[in-house]
Amino acid sequence: MLKYLFKKESQVETLLYEYLEAFKMTQENFVNALNSCLLNGYLCQNFDFHIRQTHKYESKADDIREEINNLMYGKALIPESRGDVMELLEAIDSIPHIFEQTLYMIQIQKIITPEFMIDDLRELVRISLECCDLMLQQVVALLEKQTDIRSLMRKIDTNESHCDHYERKIKTKIFNSDIDPFERLQLKELVEEIGHISDKADRVSKLINIFSLKRRV
Amino acid sequence: MFSLLGGIFLGWSLGANDASNVFGTAVASKMLKFRTAALLASAFVILGALISGQAGIDTLRGLTRIDLEQAIISSVAAGLAVTFMTLLRLPVSTSQAVVGGIVGIGIINKQVNLGGLGKVMICWIGTPIGAMVLALFLYRLLGLIYNRLNLNMFKSDIVLRLCLIITGSYGAYALGANNVANVTAVFVGAGLLNVFSAAMIGGASIALGILTFSRPVMETVGEKLVKLDPFSALVVVLSLSVTMHIYTLVGVPVSSSQAVVGGVLGVGIVKGVNTVKAKTLLHILLGWLFTPVVSCLLALAIYFAVHLQYIPSG
Numbered sequence: 001m002l003k004y005l006f007k008k009e010s011q012v013e014t015l016l017y018e019y020l021e022a023f024k025m026t027q028e029n030f031v032n033a034l035n036s037c038l039l040n041g042y043l044c045q046n047f048d049f050h051i052r053q054t055h056k057y058e059s060k061a062d063d064i065r066e067e068i069n070n071l072m073y074g075k076a077l078i079p080e081s082r083g084d085v086m087e088l089l090e091a092i093d094s095i096p097h098i099f100e101q102t103l104y105m106i107q108i109q110k111i112i113t114p115e116f117m118i119d120d121l122r123e124l125v126r127i128s129l130e131c132c133d134l135m136l137q138q139v140v141a142l143l144e145k146q147t148d149i150r151s152l153m154r155k156i157d158t159n160e161s162h163c164d165h166y167e168r169k170i171k172t173k174i175f176n177s178d179i180d181p182f183e184r185l186q187l188k189e190l191v192e193e194i195g196h197i198s199d200k201a202d203r204v205s206k207l208i209n210i211f212s213l214k215r216r217v
Numbered sequence: 218m219f220s221l222l223g224g225i226f227l228g229w230s231l232g233a234n235d236a237s238n239v240f241g242t243a244v245a246s247k248m249l250k251f252r253t254a255a256l257l258a259s260a261f262v263i264l265g266a267l268i269s270g271q272a273g274i275d276t277l278r279g280l281t282r283i284d285l286e287q288a289i290i291s292s293v294a295a296g297l298a299v300t301f302m303t304l305l306r307l308p309v310s311t312s313q314a315v316v317g318g319i320v321g322i323g324i325i326n327k328q329v330n331l332g333g334l335g336k337v338m339i340c341w342i343g344t345p346i347g348a349m350v351l352a353l354f355l356y357r358l359l360g361l362i363y364n365r366l367n368l369n370m371f372k373s374d375i376v377l378r379l380c381l382i383i384t385g386s387y388g389a390y391a392l393g394a395n396n397v398a399n400v401t402a403v404f405v406g407a408g409l410l411n412v413f414s415a416a417m418i419g420g421a422s423i424a425l426g427i428l429t430f431s432r433p434v435m436e437t438v439g440e441k442l443v444k445l446d447p448f449s450a451l452v453v454v455l456s457l458s459v460t461m462h463i464y465t466l467v468g469v470p471v472s473s474s475q476a477v478v479g480g481v482l483g484v485g486i487v488k489g490v491n492t493v494k495a496k497t498l499l500h501i502l503l504g505w506l507f508t509p510v511v512s513c514l515l516a517l518a519i520y521f522a523v524h525l526q527y528i529p530s531g
Contacts, residue, residue: 006375013371078447079246081374144369215373217360217448 008076012085015068016143019089020136022061023096027132029053030099034125037106038113051103058096065089084211091204092139095132095197102193109186114179117170117187124166124194131159131201138208149212156198156205163198167191220285221404223292225422228400230299231311232262232426235396237435238457238473239388242450243381244435251432257382258389258431259424265393265465266420271412272468273398276337277315278406280330281323288407290519291318295399298512307504310472313341315399317509321516340469341505344460345479352456352483359452377447384451388458392473393420394465445484453480475501 029050037044068089072082105111113121138152170191174184236258243249283291295314302309316337323329368376400419404410410418445453457476464471478501482493 006378009371009375075247077371077374078248078378080447081370084370142370146367146369211370214446215368215370217356217363 008071008074012068012071012076013143015064015071016085016139019061019064019068019092020139022057022064023092023132023136026054026057026061026096026099027129029057030103031125031129033103038118038121047103047107051100051107054096054100054103058100061093061096065093080214084214088139088142088204088207088211091200091207092135094200095204098193098196098200102190105190105193111186111190113187113190114177116177117173117191120166120170120173121191121194124163124170124191127159127162127166128194128197128201131156131163131198134159135201135204135208138205142208142212146212146215149209153205153209156202160198160202163195167195220289220409221401221418223289223296224400224404225418225425227292227296227299227311227315228397228419228422229426229430230296231396231399232259232423232428233430234426234434235311235392235423235473236262236389236427236431238477239392239454240385241435242445242447242454243378243385244432246447248378248381248447249385251435254385254435255428255431257386258392258427261386261389262393262423262427263417263420265390265395266397266416266423267413269390269394269462269465270397270416270419273395273465273470274402274405274412274415276333276468277319277398277402277470280316280319280333280337281326281328281406283319283322283326283403283406285404285407285409286523287322287325287520288403288409290523291315291322291403291516294318294321294516294519295512297515298508301511301515302504302508306500307507308474308478308501309504309508310341310475311399312396312470312472313505313508314512315402315470317512318516319403320509321513322520324513324517325520336467337469340464340467340471341475344464344471345475345482345501347463348456348460348476348479349483349486351459352452352480353487355456355459356449356452356484356487359455360448363448377451380451381447381454384454384458388454388461388473391458391461391465393423395461395470396423396473398470445481449484449488452484453477456480456483475505 033044033047033050033054036050037047069086072086076082077085134152134156138149138156141147141149141152171188174187174191177184179187236255240249240254240258244251244254292315295311295318298314298317299309299311302314316334320329320334363373366376397416397419400422401410401415405412405415457473457480460476460479461471461473478493478497485491485493
């Protein structure tokens with residue numbers, strides 16, 4: 001009965017879960033691309049395939065977001081929640097965009113990562129993606145029972161600090177190395193782009209915490 | 218029927234103005250379509266008038282003895298007072314205007330039921346204060362329940378929406394029950410209508426105002442309340458509805474606008490924020506003081522104007 005009366009709300013809820021699924025797939029393909037090609041750069045055989053897959057799921061996430069926005073303009077949810085959902089999606093959506101941009105950067109600029117930074121880069125990617133996983137758990141917590149939101153936010157915040165630490169460490173190594181100055185700038189840009197993932201996840205996490213607090217009297 | 222036009226006009230303007238207090242939040246924030254809100258409000262106003270409107274009608278007709286001509290004069294005076302105060306941009310209470318008109322007639326008749334008038338005036342003071350205290354209490358109580366439920370974003374949304382619709386309907390019921398006396402009580406006192414037909418005609422004229430002219434008021438007045446979060450808006454509408462229902466049981470018509478201001482103040486106190494500006498409060502106080510006085514003076518003036526006689530000299 002309620003589902004029938006609040007059909008648009010139910011649609012939005014379903015679409016939000018679909019969006020999260022598309023996000024996970026984008027993230028999975030991004031990881032596959034980086035893992036298989038981190039050592040070999042653009043020469044990796046499956047790199048183009050993973051880029052295409054990443055792009056495919058990033059576009060799918062965009063389409064779902066568009067559909068949710070249309071429902072919002074069709075007056076689903078109360079105005080306050082409408083604004084919150086749209087702001088949340090806009091904030092999350094910046095992350096798949098970074099995944100895609102990072103891969104394009106490697107592909108277009110033909111970046112090959114030097115061996116001295118691979119371990120740290122792997123760690124940076126691992127912690128950044130852990131931030132994304134925790135962020136997704138937090139979104140689900142907001143959509144279901146509002147528990148653990150604060151503890152997840154604290155974990156993401158800690159991880160984000162670790163990422164900053166690795167980002168600085170890698171950049172120091174890059175500029176202490178004797179590689180070509182142009183390559184140094186390319187690598188710096190790549191590391192900064194990957195570093196943005198945890199920054200954005202941290203921003204989303206803080207937004208979710210505010211949205212959760214707003215729903216307490 | 219022609220004699221009733223003044224009362225019907227008063228009912229129409231009451232419906233056009235006061236429906237915004239109960240459904241303004243839901244409509245202005247697009248939580249509810251205007252058409253649905255107007256239909257719900259109209260139906261519940263008529264139900265309220267028919268089921269619980271009698272006590273208020275009895276109180277107002279008991280304020281003084283009144284004949285048909287005086288009933289028409291008092292309702293026209295009330296209508297003009299409402300218009301005059303609105304032109305001065307002062308918040309106006311139809312209930313106060315009607316009582317002012319009746320008291321004007323009572324002065325002419327040299328017969329005012331001071332006991333009944335005292336009861337009415339105490340209720341006028343009690344309306345905003347009562348709504349404020351109720352809002353304080355309801356905010357704490359409902360807040361406790363709401364937090365315990367720990368609803369997610371979607372469920373919280375649905376619950377608030379449903380509650381606003383139910384509370385708005387209850388508010389419309391209380392509005393009809395409480396304010397129908399303003400519209401037709403004088404005609405019952407004059408013997409033109411019985412209580413049932415007075416409730417029916419009064420309720421229908423308020424409903425007509427809601428259906429035909431409440432949209433702009435709902436959209437503009439409602440926006441002032443939308444600045445509150447949905448939970449606070451719900452508490453305000455609920456405290457307004459309960460306050461009006463209590464005064465309906467007491468049998469005194471009161472102002473829904475004053476009850477809303479009381480509710481908003483109450484929520485502001487709980488949240489520790491200034492929800493109503495000092496200037497707004499001053500305007501309300503001025504409206505509160507002048508509306509019955511202006512209506513009373515207008516009733517006297519109209520009565521004397523109607524009874525002016527031409528006496529030829531020599």
